[in-house]
Amino acid sequence: MPERKVITGNHAAAYACKSAGVEVVAAYPITPQSPVVEKISEFVESGELPNTQFVCVESEQSAISAVIAASQMGCRVFTASSANGLAYMYELLCWAAGSRLPIVMCIATRALGAPWSVWTDHQDAFSVRDVGFMQQFVESNQETYDTVLMSYRVAEDPRVYLPAFVSYDGYILSHTTMSVQIEDDDKVREFLPPLKHHLNLTDFDNVHSVNPVTPPGLTIRPEGNTPGYYEFRYSMQKAHEYSIEIVEEVAKEFGEKFGRYYGNGIYKSYQADDAEVLIFAVASVASESRGVVDTLRNEGLKVGLISLKLYRPFPIEHLRKAFSKAKLVVVFDRDVGYGVEGILCAELKTALYAAENRPKIRGFVVGLGGRDITADQLIGGVKLAVQEQEIPEVEKNTHVEFIGVHLEELGFKKEEF
Amino acid sequence: MIEIIFWGRGGMGAVTAGKILSDAAILSENYPHVSTFPSFGTERRGAPILAFCRISDEPIWVRSHIQKADYAIVLDETVFGDNVITRIKDGGALILNTFKCPEDIRKEYGIDPAKITVVTADLTQIAFDLNLTNQENQPIVNTSVLGVLAQSSLKINIGDATQAIINMFGEGQKTDLNIKAAEQAAKTAQVDEVKV
């Protein structure tokens, strides 16, 4: 019987690992991720996960190393981290992706130091966008649970074999208690059968030499030529490109089996069909925007929301379709590409550059370092963008706009200039 | 959607109270959607903290802090003041852990009886009477307050609350004490006569 539990986002991720029957878990604690692995270690201790090895490590770098090694032995593995811990993993993340290991990892998003902060923003998750992992953002604890399961299924698909991140907001989801349906192990097993890995270094009949020094060119040899680095990376990019349809397929199958759908598995839309103005955001910012859409609709503005779920690979085709009727898109970023603009905003602009309909795009940065994002701030942003959509100078502005910065209180006064 | 804010101090279990309440809300079958979270941060023992709880019969998408609450629950009188009163909706209720009576609180802080119902309960005394304390001999008041809430217009009864307490702590002597405290709090809570 499926069980309804009132649990935090971190525990939802841990329960997903339990349902998925992960075999090796290694992680190093960091706020706000710690409770995920604490819960998994409880499961291991109590015997609820009898076939799981919990590896105690001394750092995040070791955690991901242990997980990579275990994955190369053919195990289903899990780890999780946040912010500075995630940054410490960076080198090995590239290693995991380059080896095409189906690792699933959770990021409880948190602002990167300095200054030191334990609160949420999406900077850490976006900072690892180019390592080669797939990446999904979620809006609720149930979605965390479901997305971890779906990510395993996609990552382990022989057509994909790519590691995957599941990112949920630190505190806002990681420490927030919500009702989550935990599915039956047997039913999950039907959806997510035991891992059949492309790699198993314990299988001595099938000798591999994984990741030796790989020269720029091919290695020509009598037994058969081996690929150069370039071919490896070409194949990885193509794996990303062609995984989008598999993400969609898996999301559909998940929905049919468990009755829960998250849009089309790529993005979730809310009141978007007839919308002239669309909000584009991920995770907590997107869920907060849902109320904003309702409020603005009551005021007569035709507003809708596109909440991006699959961030890597970036679903360009889907987004072109999603924004094919919009006149104006307002992007709220809980992150900055320092020296450019909000990362999501920049990427959306890139995606829509060759689209038939090119809506105006206005980006705002909100809620860095856990600054509470209120509906009023988002409403203000949308209204401002609507008001000024016809002003060319605004459109050409290269300065990034932040909402909710308190400078007056720090003694900076505009009148003085 | 019903919004509840708990005020307390680090270590008093305000966040746990919110969790138990959300479990009770689910158990009551009147509120299938819940969202409970602390004010987040580098929580320290003794520091004033907030916990937020939203319960609803519709999915909850709001993720920001609760600005104005339907129910404001104050576990420690020393954190109570205008900062609390200004965050209660009109028609909302204030539940305060104090030995004082609602009338005194109303007079002391100038609370408009037409807007806010004041409820007081001496949860600290109940805890000491039942010997319901933690290792540091501090009274446990976060479970008994749920008994007071069960008296409110929330569609959560004392049975749901006690079951949620059992779900949280498991069966045992200490859990029984918590339930006893909740029942006693429900009986002894003082509600001001002005009905809203």
Next chain:
Amino acid sequence: MVRTKQDDAFEKNVARTILASMQTPAVGEAGNTGEWRTMRPILHNDLCIVVKSGKPTCHLCWMYCPEITVSREIPPVFNYTYCKGCGICATECPTKAIEMVPEKEAPSCEGNEGGEF
């Protein structure tokens, strides 16, 4: 809004101020932490080793206080502005000379008990 020269000048000023220089350590960063107290430590001079010996001898309360709110005087003095009432001093005192007493006063009137709202 269309950007003006004033916007540029203002933003440049913010950009060229190193905000880190505005972060400084301070006494009572967490405010008046004495307000956190539910129990107050009281010293019984007749039991206190320091008082009885008249010398700075024991002073375990001073040593163990995590908030530096017990002085190293004869007798030791509590700083109630910052004492959080954690009770560590009372626990550590070898002669039980420190007692933790509740902060509250006595009730003043009766109300409508067990009512619904």
